[in-house]
Amino acid sequence: MRTTVPMENTVLHIADVDKRFGGLHALSDIDLDVKEGTTHAIIGPNGAGKSTLLNVCIGRLAPDSGAVVFDGKTITGKRPYEINQMGIARVFQTAEIFPDLTLLQNTMIPAFAKRDGAFRLNAWPMVSRQREIQEEAEHWLQDVGLIEYKDRLASSLSRGDKRRLELAMGLVQHPRLLLLDEPTAGMSRHDTNATIDLLMKIKERGMTKVIIEHDMHVVFSLADRITVLAQGRIIADGKPEDVKGNPVVQEAYLGGTH
Amino acid sequence: MDAFIIQLLNGLDKGGAYALIALGLTLVFGTLGVVNFAHGALFMLGAFVAVAVRRILQLETVTVDPDRLTPWGSPMEIRTPLVQAWLGDFGEVLLQYSVPLSILVAIPFMLAVGLAMERGLIRFFYRRTHAEQILVTFGLAIVLQEIIKAFFGANPIPVSAPEALAGSANVGAWLGLESGVYYPWWRLVYLAFSILMAGLVIAFLQFTTWGMVVRAGMQDRQTVGFLGINIQRRFTVVFGIAAAIAGIAGAMYTPIVPANYHMGMDFLVLSFVVVVVGGMGSVAGAVLAGFLLGVLQSFVSMNEVKDLVPGIDQVIIYLVAVVVLLVRPRGLMGRRGVMEN
Amino acid sequence: MQMTTLRQDFLFLALFAIAVLTMPIWLDPLGANYPDLLQKFAIYGIFAIGFNILFGLTGYLSFGHAAFLGVGSYAAVWAFKLFSMNVVPALLLAMIVAGLFSAAIGYICLRRAGIYFSILTLAFAQMSYNLAYSVLTPITNGETGLQLSLQDARILDRTFGIDATGGIPFPNFFGLTMGGYGGFYFCAVLLIVCFFIALRIDRSPFGMMLRAIKSNQNRMAYTGFNTRPYAMTAFIISGMYAGLAGALLAATDPLAGAERMQWTASGEVVLMTILGGAGTLVGPIVGAGVIKYFENIFSAYNEGRLHAIFSFLPDGLENFFVTVTTPFVGEGWHLTLGIAFMLVVIFLPGGLMEGVRRIRSLFSRRKSKPEQAELAPAE
Numbered sequence: 001m002r003t004t005v006p007m008e009n010t011v012l013h014i015a016d017v018d019k020r021f022g023g024l025h026a027l028s029d030i031d032l033d034v035k036e037g038t039t040h041a042i043i044g045p046n047g048a049g050k051s052t053l054l055n056v057c058i059g060r061l062a063p064d065s066g067a068v069v070f071d072g073k074t075i076t077g078k079r080p081y082e083i084n085q086m087g088i089a090r091v092f093q094t095a096e097i098f099p100d101l102t103l104l105q106n107t108m109i110p111a112f113a114k115r116d117g118a119f120r121l122n123a124w125p126m127v128s129r130q131r132e133i134q135e136e137a138e139h140w141l142q143d144v145g146l147i148e149y150k151d152r153l154a155s156s157l158s159r160g161d162k163r164r165l166e167l168a169m170g171l172v173q174h175p176r177l178l179l180l181d182e183p184t185a186g187m188s189r190h191d192t193n194a195t196i197d198l199l200m201k202i203k204e205r206g207m208t209k210v211i212i213e214h215d216m217h218v219v220f221s222l223a224d225r226i227t228v229l230a231q232g233r234i235i236a237d238g239k240p241e242d243v244k245g246n247p248v249v250q251e252a253y254l255g256g257t258h
Numbered sequence: 259m260d261a262f263i264i265q266l267l268n269g270l271d272k273g274g275a276y277a278l279i280a281l282g283l284t285l286v287f288g289t290l291g292v293v294n295f296a297h298g299a300l301f302m303l304g305a306f307v308a309v310a311v312r313r314i315l316q317l318e319t320v321t322v323d324p325d326r327l328t329p330w331g332s333p334m335e336i337r338t339p340l341v342q343a344w345l346g347d348f349g350e351v352l353l354q355y356s357v358p359l360s361i362l363v364a365i366p367f368m369l370a371v372g373l374a375m376e377r378g379l380i381r382f383f384y385r386r387t388h389a390e391q392i393l394v395t396f397g398l399a400i401v402l403q404e405i406i407k408a409f410f411g412a413n414p415i416p417v418s419a420p421e422a423l424a425g426s427a428n429v430g431a432w433l434g435l436e437s438g439v440y441y442p443w444w445r446l447v448y449l450a451f452s453i454l455m456a457g458l459v460i461a462f463l464q465f466t467t468w469g470m471v472v473r474a475g476m477q478d479r480q481t482v483g484f485l486g487i488n489i490q491r492r493f494t495v496v497f498g499i500a501a502a503i504a505g506i507a508g509a510m511y512t513p514i515v516p517a518n519y520h521m522g523m524d525f526l527v528l529s530f531v532v533v534v535v536g537g538m539g540s541v542a543g544a545v546l547a548g549f550l551l552g553v554l555q556s557f558v559s560m561n562e563v564k565d566l567v568p569g570i571d572q573v574i575i576y577l578v579a580v581v582v583l584l585v586r587p588r589g590l591m592g593r594r595g596v597m598e599n
Numbered sequence: 600m601q602m603t604t605l606r607q608d609f610l611f612l613a614l615f616a617i618a619v620l621t622m623p624i625w626l627d628p629l630g631a632n633y634p635d636l637l638q639k640f641a642i643y644g645i646f647a648i649g650f651n652i653l654f655g656l657t658g659y660l661s662f663g664h665a666a667f668l669g670v671g672s673y674a675a676v677w678a679f680k681l682f683s684m685n686v687v688p689a690l691l692l693a694m695i696v697a698g699l700f701s702a703a704i705g706y707i708c709l710r711r712a713g714i715y716f717s718i719l720t721l722a723f724a725q726m727s728y729n730l731a732y733s734v735l736t737p738i739t740n741g742e743t744g745l746q747l748s749l750q751d752a753r754i755l756d757r758t759f760g761i762d763a764t765g766g767i768p769f770p771n772f773f774g775l776t777m778g779g780y781g782g783f784y785f786c787a788v789l790l791i792v793c794f795f796i797a798l799r800i801d802r803s804p805f806g807m808m809l810r811a812i813k814s815n816q817n818r819m820a821y822t823g824f825n826t827r828p829y830a831m832t833a834f835i836i837s838g839m840y841a842g843l844a845g846a847l848l849a850a851t852d853p854l855a856g857a858e859r860m861q862w863t864a865s866g867e868v869v870l871m872t873i874l875g876g877a878g879t880l881v882g883p884i885v886g887a888g889v890i891k892y893f894e895n896i897f898s899a900y901n902e903g904r905l906h907a908i909f910s911f912l913p914d915g916l917e918n919f920f921v922t923v924t925t926p927f928v929g930e931g932w933h934l935t936l937g938i939a940f941m942l943v944v945i946f947l948p949g950g951l952m953e954g955v956r957r958i959r960s961l962f963s964r965r966k967s968k969p970e971q972a973e974l975a976p977a978e
Contacts, residue, residue, distance in 0.1 A: 084823035098814040113823035123805035389660045394944040400937030569734030576722035
């Protein structure tokens with residue numbers, strides 16, 4: 001959709017971000033650029049600081065120093081909803097959905113946020129009359145393969161299906177940047193492949209994505225660029241081929257991709 | 259100066275009752291994670307234990323003395339309490355000291371009530387929402403107070419303090435003041451009692467192994483469970499202890515304020531405020547906040563303050579709670595991160 | 600909650616309206632057909648609908664809603680005193696005052712969620728109650744309660760030449776007096792209007808956002824919503840509903856007292872909503888009706904009445920049953936209420952409406968094939 005934008009544009013710029021939890025130096029001097037239209041994977045062993053970095057990006061945690069700049073505007077210190085309204089959506093590691101609502105409603109809600117902004121007193125027209133929102137939501141439910149369950153309560157879904165629902169909730173917003181926190185964790189091999197296909201498909205539409213992932217199969221299928229974190233530092237950064245052969249990375253993983 | 263001392267004592271006295279109720283509330287919340295709106299009703303039950311003990315001790319035999327006549331000409335009835343008839347002077351002492359005596363009844367009774375309540379109802383609500391816990395215990399509180407009302411009626415029932423403690427002490431003399439500052443003995447007893455009870459509970463949690471395990475369980479229930487300790491059973495006992503403390507606090511309070519069936523509800527709201535100000539789950543915080551708020555309320559009730567800010571005595575405790583909740587939601591001594599949002 | 604068509608909703612509304620307006624007919628065999636009680640059904644129905652918008656939809660449990668009811672009553676009585684015995688200015692003033700009052704309180708209380716929110720609302724309600732009894736006596740007339748008097752200004756009435764001759768006039772709606780069945784039908788029409796508004800809110804995107812806040816407030820923030828104004832709007836709307844209900848209480852019985860603001864009165868509307876079914880449209884109204892019905896019917900029972908009821912039994916049994924049931928009626932009807940309420944929270948967290956739904960699905964399951972009735976989880 002945004003094919004005219006040149007690939008070199010930096011969408012997200014993480015500048016010298018530092019974060020400590022007591023004695024633990026969770027992130028030290030992270031400096032990272034995410035280019036428009038790319039799929040940028042952040043990998044690293046457990047405790048490397050991946051999730052902390054993601055939380056800094058969506059405003060859940062405030063960095064001790066440094067800044068996160070999105071689209072030329074700094075987002076550090078902004079509230080989560082403001083960050084989302086700027087165009088950053090996130091898919092959480094443990095599915096964050098609305099368990100008491102139906103799948104369709106779960107997917108329509110982010111679409112409303114995109115259309116109506118952070119607050120709009122839209123209390124008179126009926127939801128069932130909001131055709132375009134509903135169609136948009138159904139479209140993405142179709143894409144993640146959940147359309148047949150659209151009138152079920154989200155709490156009735158399996159763990160893997162909840163992740164897919166959440167993916168639809170992220171995608172329906174057409175975010176400029178989608179942050180995916182282990183999007184395939186808890187999925188069967190079959191579902192993982194389906195998710196990879198789906199993410200490949202939206203890649204063609206030029207949506208920028210940052211993926212945190214353990215599954216190297218997923219990473220190397222999708223990523224244009226890979227950043228490797230270990231103990232809160234960037235130890236490698238580059239194209240998948242370069243990272244794959246990097247001895248430092250292999251050592252960090254103790255000689256093992258999964 | 260005199261007024262100052264009186265108000266201080268008044269505040270500490272009231273604060274003592276707040277502290278003892280709030281202490282149980284916060285213990286139950288810290289261990290079981292349950293918000294117990296029936297806790298005030300336990301205080302009320304305790305008060306009625308004192309009433310019941312009194313009534314039982316007062317059961318009388320009626321003998322008719324045909325030789326003596328009443329002014330209306332009928333034979334005079336002589337009423338003797340049974341305990342006095344059986345035990346003589348000692349019986350009279352028992353009757354006199356019915357309130358302290360009722361503690362001996364209140365402890366096992368309230369423990370039993372607490373354990374029954376926990377096993378019979380509360381344990382099914384561990385995993386329900388706080389709202390549902392509030393609602394079901396609110397329902398229970400209504401039931402308890404209605405049962406009491408059915409048995410004892412709706413009117414307040416006064417219970418007198420022992421005669422020896424019915425008068426007032428010259429507190430001023432103790433402090434070496436020229437002018438006499440008189441304060442009721444029983445209120446002083448209550449104050450000492452509440453400080454003692456609060457101290458005992460804190461010491462129990464702090465210094466006994468049993469208490470330490472409970473505290474560890476409050477911090478991290480799972481890990482303690484992995485150590486092979488049946489933490490659940492201990493938490494149940496904690497609930498029983500909390501009920502017993504509320505109960506004896508209620509029993510001892512009867513000479514100060516006559517027992518009535520809705521006194522639990524009256525105290526409940528204030529006690530919740532105390533818990534919040536002290537910090538949810540913090541025992542020391544509840545005790546501290548109880549005394550502080552009691553004293554604060556007492557001082558703003560002085561005419562000098564009321565003239566300055568009309569109505570302040572009516573709202574001060576709630577105002578403090580609102581400010582604390584907005585500025586420091588974990589309360590004075592609450593742990594960081596516990597219910598902070 | 601499910602998506603319904605406009606036609607279904609209008610049918611629903613029409614059925615509701617018919618049920619409300621024919622109450623004097625179908626409540627007659629139940630012994631509840633007298634105007635005072637019917638008015639209470641409608642008024643507390645409005646109160647409960649409004650409370651449900653905050654608690655049932657948004658998930659905020661307010662324990663101080665009676666404060667808004669009380670404020671509405673005071674505002675209405677003042678409108679009667681100052682302006683006119685016509686209820687229109689009274690209702691408007693009550694809703695405006697209650698709305699402003701709830702905006703101020705909501706602004707502070709909504710900074711916290713969960714149990715802290717409940718305690719904050721409780722604190723504000725208790726402050727209002729205590730102040731109404733003490734320093735605000737010039738406005739509230741303290742323990743006596745605010746009453747009408749012959750000397751009241753009634754500016755509008757006097758300008759238009761409607762003057763009280765002989766006795767204090769009664770509130771009216773352009774001549775329709777608020778006592779008796781007139782009062783009931785007036786309240787009933789307002790109940791239907793309030794129900795319609797709640798229905799529209801429930802079916803609107805706004806209503807969906809409120810349900811989403813209840814379901815997962817955190818996620819709403821990461822979805823791009825500023826949840827505070829949503830909750831705030833819900834709070835104000837429900838405060839205005841409470842104010843309207845308070846004004847109607849004052850209109851049907853022109854007296855406003857502080858006891859209406861006590862926290863146990865706030866507890867009552869919580870009971871109504873839960874008993875009927877929080878989050879459902881009809882449930883809170885049913886809950887309000889059931890509680891007010893039993894309050895009136897049960898509390899009127901006495902031993903003599905019970906003896907009459909059980910008189911078909913042999914004497915011994917009769918006495919036994921009377922002894923057993925006496926504590927639950929008359930003065931003790933609160934005991935019945937408390938027990939019923941506990942049973943509902945324990946066994947039917949969705950309230951009476953969930954009970955109705957369960958019974959209905961029990962029957963439909965018997966009719967339809969089992970594989971249709973039960974949706975298997977997707978795993």
